[in-house]
Amino acid sequence: MTQPAPLRLHVPEPTGRPGQHTDFSYLHLSPAGAARRPPLTTQPAETSDLAFALVRVLDEQGHAIGPWAPDLPAERLRFGLRAMLKTRIFDARMLVAQRQKKISFYIQSLGEEAVSVAHALALDDSDMCFPTYRQQGLLMARGVPLVDLICQLLSNERDPLKGRQLPVLYSVREAGFFSISGNLATQMPQAVGWAMASAIKGDTKIASAWIGDGSTAEADFHTALTFAHVYQAPVIFNVVNNQWAISTFQAIAGGEGTTFAARGIGAGIASLRVDGNDFLAVYAASRWAADRARNNLGPTLIEWVTYRAGAHSTSDDPTKYRPADDWAKFPLGDPILRLKQHLIAGGEWSEDAHAALQQELEAEVLAALKEAESFGTLADSHVHSVATMFEDVYQDMPPHLLRQRAELEATQ
Amino acid sequence: MTQPAPLRLHVPEPTGRPGQHTDFSYLHLSPAGAARRPPLTTQPAETSDLAFALVRVLDEQGHAIGPWAPDLPAERLRFGLRAMLKTRIFDARMLVAQRQKKISFYIQSLGEEAVSVAHALALDDSDMCFPTYRQQGLLMARGVPLVDLICQLLSNERDPLKGRQLPVLYSVREAGFFSISGNLATQMPQAVGWAMASAIKGDTKIASAWIGDGSTAEADFHTALTFAHVYQAPVIFNVVNNQWAISTFQAIAGGEGTTFAARGIGAGIASLRVDGNDFLAVYAASRWAADRARNNLGPTLIEWVTYRAGAHSTSDDPTKYRPADDWAKFPLGDPILRLKQHLIAGGEWSEDAHAALQQELEAEVLAALKEAESFGTLADSHVHSVATMFEDVYQDMPPHLLRQRAELEATQ
Amino acid sequence: MSATTPMTMIQALRSAMDVMLERDPNVVIFGEDVGYFGGVFRCTEGLQKKYGNSRVFDAPISESGIVGVAVGMGAYGLRPVAEIQFADYVYPATDQIVSEAARLRYRSAGEFIAPLTIRMPCGGGIYGGQTHSQSPEAFFTHVCGLRTVMPSNPYDAKGLLIAAIENDDPVIFLEPKRLYNGPFDGHHDRPVTAWSKHPLGAVPEGYYTVPLESASVYRPGNALTVLTYGTMVHVAAAAAQESGIDAEIIDLRSLWPLDLDTIVNSVQKTGRCVVVHEATRTSGFGAELVSLVQEHCFYHLEAPIVRVAGWDTPYPHAQEWAYFPGPARVAAGFRKALEN
Amino acid sequence: MSATTPMTMIQALRSAMDVMLERDPNVVIFGEDVGYFGGVFRCTEGLQKKYGNSRVFDAPISESGIVGVAVGMGAYGLRPVAEIQFADYVYPATDQIVSEAARLRYRSAGEFIAPLTIRMPCGGGIYGGQTHSQSPEAFFTHVCGLRTVMPSNPYDAKGLLIAAIENDDPVIFLEPKRLYNGPFDGHHDRPVTAWSKHPLGAVPEGYYTVPLESASVYRPGNALTVLTYGTMVHVAAAAAQESGIDAEIIDLRSLWPLDLDTIVNSVQKTGRCVVVHEATRTSGFGAELVSLVQEHCFYHLEAPIVRVAGWDTPYPHAQEWAYFPGPARVAAGFRKALEN
Ligand SMILES: Cc1ncc(C[n+]2csc(CCOP(=O)(O)OP(=O)(O)O)c2C)c(N)n1
Ligand SMILES: Cc1ncc(C[n+]2csc(CCOP(=O)(O)OP(=O)(O)O)c2C)c(N)n1
Numbered sequence A, B: 001m002t003q004p005a006p007l008r009l010h011v012p013e014p015t016g017r018p019g020q021h022t023d024f025s026y027l028h029l030s031p032a033g034a035a036r037r038p039p040l041t042t043q044p045a046e047t048s049d050l051a052f053a054l055v056r057v058l059d060e061q062g063h064a065i066g067p068w069a070p071d072l073p074a075e076r077l078r079f080g081l082r083a084m085l086k087t088r089i090f091d092a093r094m095l096v097a098q099r100q101k102k103i104s105f106y107i108q109s110l111g112e113e114a115v116s117v118a119h120a121l122a123l124d125d126s127d128m129c130f131p132t133y134r135q136q137g138l139l140m141a142r143g144v145p146l147v148d149l150i151c152q153l154l155s156n157e158r159d160p161l162k163g164r165q166l167p168v169l170y171s172v173r174e175a176g177f178f179s180i181s182g183n184l185a186t187q188m189p190q191a192v193g194w195a196m197a198s199a200i201k202g203d204t205k206i207a208s209a210w211i212g213d214g215s216t217a218e219a220d221f222h223t224a225l226t227f228a229h230v231y232q233a234p235v236i237f238n239v240v241n242n243q244w245a246i247s248t249f250q251a252i253a254g255g256e257g258t259t260f261a262a263r264g265i266g267a268g269i270a271s272l273r274v275d276g277n278d279f280l281a282v283y284a285a286s287r288w289a290a291d292r293a294r295n296n297l298g299p300t301l302i303e304w305v306t307y308r309a310g311a312h313s314t315s316d317d318p319t320k321y322r323p324a325d326d327w328a329k330f331p332l333g334d335p336i337l338r339l340k341q342h343l344i345a346g347g348e349w350s351e352d353a354h355a356a357l358q359q360e361l362e363a364e365v366l367a368a369l370k371e372a373e374s375f376g377t378l379a380d381s382h383v384h385s386v387a388t389m390f391e392d393v394y395q396d397m398p399p400h401l402l403r404q405r406a407e408l409e410a411t412q
Numbered sequence C, D: 001m002s003a004t005t006p007m008t009m010i011q012a013l014r015s016a017m018d019v020m021l022e023r024d025p026n027v028v029i030f031g032e033d034v035g036y037f038g039g040v041f042r043c044t045e046g047l048q049k050k051y052g053n054s055r056v057f058d059a060p061i062s063e064s065g066i067v068g069v070a071v072g073m074g075a076y077g078l079r080p081v082a083e084i085q086f087a088d089y090v091y092p093a094t095d096q097i098v099s100e101a102a103r104l105r106y107r108s109a110g111e112f113i114a115p116l117t118i119r120m121p122c123g124g125g126i127y128g129g130q131t132h133s134q135s136p137e138a139f140f141t142h143v144c145g146l147r148t149v150m151p152s153n154p155y156d157a158k159g160l161l162i163a164a165i166e167n168d169d170p171v172i173f174l175e176p177k178r179l180y181n182g183p184f185d186g187h188h189d190r191p192v193t194a195w196s197k198h199p200l201g202a203v204p205e206g207y208y209t210v211p212l213e214s215a216s217v218y219r220p221g222n223a224l225t226v227l228t229y230g231t232m233v234h235v236a237a238a239a240a241q242e243s244g245i246d247a248e249i250i251d252l253r254s255l256w257p258l259d260l261d262t263i264v265n266s267v268q269k270t271g272r273c274v275v276v277h278e279a280t281r282t283s284g285f286g287a288e289l290v291s292l293v294q295e296h297c298f299y300h301l302e303a304p305i306v307r308v309a310g311w312d313t314p315y316p317h318a319q320e321w322a323y324f325p326g327p328a329r330v331a332a333g334f335r336k337a338l339e340n
């Protein structure tokens, strides 16, 4: 070979920055109905094409087409629509509460509601979800009382987590919602372990774990894939590719020229890439994965293509690093509007019903907030007593913590 | 769905255990010449087929066939044969020295010589190798003086590493051989960082990193893939799939129903699965990968299919967990015999020349051992002074280490 | 208590796991090479055969994965006993231990727990070099929510391991590998002695526990108090014997949370204290012991507390015995504590 | 030395990186969100624009990868400055730090080095809860081969960061995030004060260093010696002022290796010592400080050394100010050290 040219470092860039227009062609979308639906017993390697395609059910007119169109009664769809809308309204109201300094911090899931709500509908209630901080839709779908959630957000005297966790880092065991960690990706191998335990005990419960596109770069994601594959654990991996990880574009996590679904194929895991804003597609793919897991057919990885419509958190300002109007241009649209359109097209819903639902849910959220506030807020110092700080470090409080608690009480 | 059957844990098993015969059909071999050779500029995803196939050049008769057959002068092949044979003879002699308690510990590379030696031939001397403990073939191919290596093994007064490392954990900077870590897989992201540095500086040097099948389960392997893909680092990943990781079969690392090469595809990296006992295939694939890296075409992952013919280390007894005669039955044979057959078939080598070479190398190794022993051994306590223990912890020795060294000297 | 048998530390640990696999169907055991092969130190030999491969199985070489899945299993209701092949290889699991196992109960206000036991061989003395010799206990003792335990003999090893498995908190269970086959006192040039000759090598066959948070007085004495654990218990005993110094040797057994009363009582009696461990000295667990003693026994102390520990260097291969704090160095520490 | 400008700690850190990117083409900076955006605390704002994206760039969310590639870059000859977004997220990188960066020079007998600087914000006081508030310095100080540094003001921050980048050893550079925008003294209910009002907020614009291994006497005094660093320097100063106790406050700056002479001189003068840090108490770096003081100043000590530290619990969100060792608790520690 001739003397090679100097090497250079490639640093991926998003296709849009503030002041520009994002070119979304990098998403490589397939039309609704185009992707095939393999049998549950498919070999993982045979799903390769689906890891690069895009499973979609709803077409532009809101009709459900193709092999993935699920057979879901309108009743369930309306339930899903309600849960998504509730999630969105809840988020909006809590953002206001945060701006009012009632809540110290908040993370919304705007634009991504389908990937948790429709998934929840495909699981059994006794299945365990291992979420990140952006799956409040699971809680809404599983009917967790809003007051409990808001008390956690307010860090008040009724906070079920005793004020120990940042707002949104819920833990709701009885709703099959695992304690959220502030450390990214750690829940992934834990979900595998939980699923392995179910298999070891010969039970029928499965696990479902969530991770963001950015967080797939964390080692625990890959570790989870390896263990799930080796032991054929009954677990579903949900990669929520909402295109951004705080200020970094999904290519910085390795999305360039490949997909996150493809990671699963490499690890010997059946994998799908799915329109995450298509409620029916999310349900159908989730159900396929859940049925595989529950029938000893092993793990499935699903990449949900969606868009983080809001700021990363209340500490973030996305106009600093991406075009402000991206969401409006995002080709997969809004999951709530798309399901609404589908229901209306089928004669199962109406604009009036929607408006009424919206009003009802707004009132419900407001009432819950009011009730929760009656138990205090962090700002007004109505929090769990400082003595509780020493509890639950161990099952029984060891002498050194008894001494420290006494020391604290002496200096209060 | 009907009530599902109880879940069960799948625990992979090898196809042979002591007292049985291993069924090697799990390897899914392709015949020599069958795998296509894509252009250097191929898109990573387009190498998917090659991650499941097997690149082979040498057929049963020792002829080089197919698109991967390299254009390598007989001179270079004889050089490679010599380096492989030297590696094998060195290993055998050092095992004896370990049994004689001159050396405290040893790891041989029996049966895997081609994957380091032929690879070294495809690199430039200024490229940096990030090896594990089983790539002594790189040192032989790059002509590192045997006496230096043996002094490291003997931990004696001339040990270049001052007795600090276990035998075989060499570091030979001037031969482009990075310091071997006792911690598995850590070298992988380091190799990526080294390659990124070369790219940042606009240099032309590339990195090549090594890892065993078992160690691919370590998180650092995946982390390395992610970073290499994101920054298109000029690095080669060599996964030596020798079927075993101490007592665990490659399926425990996730080799069941997929390949280790496939991991690369998932991460957006061009990947090949190659007959690691076929010197010509190893050279050709390595060269392909090196040319890609050097031409800013990004990283390549190569799975080398081979067999760990010996014990894991001198602390291991493989007859406890696998059939004793596995290597004799291993379908990819012995890399040295296969290259020898090829050279003889082409009239470039003879049994006599081989016997003479064998004798010459045995004498060379023995002489080196003798010379190295003249500088002492760990057993006879001719080691670097205890005071050297405090050096190189920091660039300059801080006061606390000066105090500790004085304290040691006072109690000696 | 059932009849006793002479056991090595390896046999005692295996017996503990055998007893717990038998008693509690939620106990599962896994780690690198622990299944078919029975572990590189053979601690789990025969257990897969006896209990099947969904109770005892090999794991991929991924310490973070081993601990990560153990956390999930614990949350499900199992009691995983995970083996890390060498303590030197625990670092990839740090995040799952520190951020997850140790804090799961706290952050979920008790909804989820991580009742894991993470076993790992530690310490030097087998020419293992810097990556087969480390004693990382100090890290774990700094992490609230963890329990850290290190036995020094077969009897304690079995009783503590059973207590650890039964405990609902995550327990880091460090096994001094140099003690696996005999009570090593630091004289590497002398023949190996057998556990069968040691009173604490007599181990009950069935179930029993040695309570966590309880230290034992390994050797009563009056001249000074030695706070130590693991291999160093035997080295300290040799130092006492050889120097003729009447040291009271306290074997902590549970490093954290620990048995402060036993420590304070002894130091208040002797007025002098030596802390001994094999780990590097700076910010080692010995520093915490020194701090506790000076906080609780200041007015009883007649001389500075002395630390004898591994040097602040990696554990070298060839100079292993100059690194290892053997009886001579420990005895020098005793003499220093007796000055003034 | 060049003209000084008032800078916040963030500006001072940015200025240090700017100066070094300018002076040394081998300096590269990367981490999560540090490139285009300039870091979640804005420490690297504008640097990518100025130096291009092969000198300053975003990294995948993988702390182990960030440190792992930094080790490789260091071996090549670069001087990587890596940012870990919060110290609480450093644990996935533990193995690359402990087993690799810290030991590379040693194990290769000097053939390869790892001249990294790993920056990370630490400490609480911003309602960040248990995963945005930790102070993990004790871990690092236990690892031989590492240097651990923590500045308490803009002047030191810049000078120490430049010294760290120039140093050939791997340096853990902890930045108390509560100090980023002002000298916080623990009174969270009072208005924030600005660095521009603090003498150490005046920072030279160009190149200068504050040497590693040198402590500073932040406040001279005679009643007792306070050993502390980071945010607690200011809290201790408030405690001294409010209690009227004439404390000599030593700002360690370099935690390990450290400046023992300054410590010993002060304690020998005052005869009393209080160690203050925000990290959990048990096996915290304070334990090492206590040990060193009692080893080197035993006969000068008139009372037990007192530790004031974070409780041995995770850092809670709602009870943050009961966890944080504020001026009242520090002053109580002073009074305790003055008893007897
Ligand atoms: C181990 C760890 N590293 C870094 C962070 C800081 N952090 C919190 S969220 C986040 C971005 C995650 O992005 P992504 O996974 O895509 O999820 P998304 O926010 O888009 O839902 C980062 C870097 C963290 N919480 N934990
Ligand atoms: C982090 C870490 N975990 C465990 C070990 C112990 N160990 C050393 S070699 C080995 C097996 C590695 O197998 P493989 O990667 O297949 O390489 P091979 O020995 O077959 O060449 C193990 C488990 C280690 N050295 N480092």
Ligand SMILES: [Mg+2]
Pocket: A212, A213, A214, A240, A241, A242, A243, A244, A245, A246, A308
């Ligand atoms: Mg994201």
Ligand SMILES: [Mg+2]
Pocket: B212, B213, B214, B240, B241, B242, B243, B244, B245, B246, B308
């Ligand atoms: Mg192997």
